[in-house]
Amino acid sequence: MEQLYKLFSRGIRYYLCRQLGPQELEDKVHDTFLIVVNAIRRGDLREPERLMGFVRTVVRRQVAAYIEHAVHTRREQAELETGISVADRTQNPEQEAMVKQKAELMKSALGALSKRDRDILVRFYLKEQPQEQICREMSLTETQFRLLKSRAKAKFGEIGKKKLASSGLFSVLVRANS
Amino acid sequence: MRELHEQEPNSSGNMQPTYFDHPAVDVLERFVLHRCSEDELEIVETHMLACESCVCTLENLEVEIAATKLALEHVAAQQQEKVVSAEPRKQFWRSWFSVPTLSWAGAGLAACAFCLFAFVPAGVQLQSERGTATVTVPEWRNARLSLVDAGLPAGSLQAEVVSETGSLVWSGTATSTQGEAKLDLPRMTHPGTYFARLYTAGAEHELLAEFRFEVKFKL
Numbered sequence: 530m531e532q533l534y535k536l537f538s539r540g541i542r543y544y545l546c547r548q549l550g551p552q553e554l555e556d557k558v559h560d561t562f563l564i565v566v567n568a569i570r571r572g573d574l575r576e577p578e579r580l581m582g583f584v585r586t587v588v589r590r591q592v593a594a595y596i597e598h599a600v601h602t603r604r605e606q607a608e609l610e611t612g613i614s615v616a617d618r619t620q621n622p623e624q625e626a627m628v629k630q631k632a633e634l635m636k637s638a639l640g641a642l643s644k645r646d647r648d649i650l651v652r653f654y655l656k657e658q659p660q661e662q663i664c665r666e667m668s669l670t671e672t673q674f675r676l677l678k679s680r681a682k683a684k685f686g687e688i689g690k691k692k693l694a695s696s697g698l699f700s701v702l703v704r705a706n707s
Numbered sequence: 708m709r710e711l712h713e714q715e716p717n718s719s720g721n722m723q724p725t726y727f728d729h730p731a732v733d734v735l736e737r738f739v740l741h742r743c744s745e746d747e748l749e750i751v752e753t754h755m756l757a758c759e760s761c762v763c764t765l766e767n768l769e770v771e772i773a774a775t776k777l778a779l780e781h782v783a784a785q786q787q788e789k790v791v792s793a794e795p796r797k798q799f800w801r802s803w804f805s806v807p808t809l810s811w812a813g814a815g816l817a818a819c820a821f822c823l824f825a826f827v828p829a830g831v832q833l834q835s836e837r838g839t840a841t842v843t844v845p846e847w848r849n850a851r852l853s854l855v856d857a858g859l860p861a862g863s864l865q866a867e868v869v870s871e872t873g874s875l876v877w878s879g880t881a882t883s884t885q886g887e888a889k890l891d892l893p894r895m896t897h898p899g900t901y902f903a904r905l906y907t908a909g910a911e912h913e914l915l916a917e918f919r920f921e922v923k924f925k926l
Contacts, residue, residue, distance in 0.1 A: 627770055
């Protein structure tokens, strides 16, 4: 039981938080574990090597159930408490601060990239264009795209790291990331 | 668990990654960006639920991607601002060459020219020696006459300007120093020949010198 919790707790927490937001996260994680453990005890998991897939199915069903409940609640209680089921999608204050700090450094690093490298990053991350569209419009093969994107990111990261090091924030971020 | 690159065969020998292989960073990035296909999603989700290191990578990727997007948004906004601010500047210069502006500019220049013409006195020097040369004073302009004669006494003198027929046009005083008397003439509004005369100050009113000049319109 302890091993099971140790193995899956972080992944389940991450998955639920990503799908449903941070509200009542611990309760949701606990509920999911209860379902998994009870199912195992009942012998519902017939092939133990399928445990990972089984846990995934349970988590997905939990997410679906929470969403359905939220939709139902919203429909039933719309007049009384609008917004009760609206999940807070924002990051926590620490993450928010980290993102802003990194973004400031990245801004200056972006200026040092070539136009093509920057264009690839803008199209992929900002305009959320699919890879095929970027390749077509920029006359690139898939391999070229992958290579250019990873190079641009590497260059971007390298410049960012230099800026971080010079601003003395590197150690702070390393500590925060670890 | 081990890292499996996208095209690398897994431990069972086929090209399909299993739940036990770490997905490549590209795949994890697609997962964060919600761009995984159904098959890929199944593999990543199943693996990630039991892999702390991949969850850690995903969390870092989320921060990285959010920061990248934020920075790209800032840069894109700055570029947009530059384009927008460059456009009005162009329009500003172009607006100088519109018909109303040019008309006003022309009117302004004309007003300046008129002021110059009307209020700045024209400097004219007259010599007492008679000759064939005629000195012209511009019509409709104030003029400052320098009347040069070596025999002029220093001090205040009486001055007169008379027309060709001898009628008085202007009279006043002029100050003479070192054989040169200066007098400020009002606007001469009629063309023709005129004479500037200098007399001694006082009751005797003795003619000292006479200078001939023409009044003509000229710019």
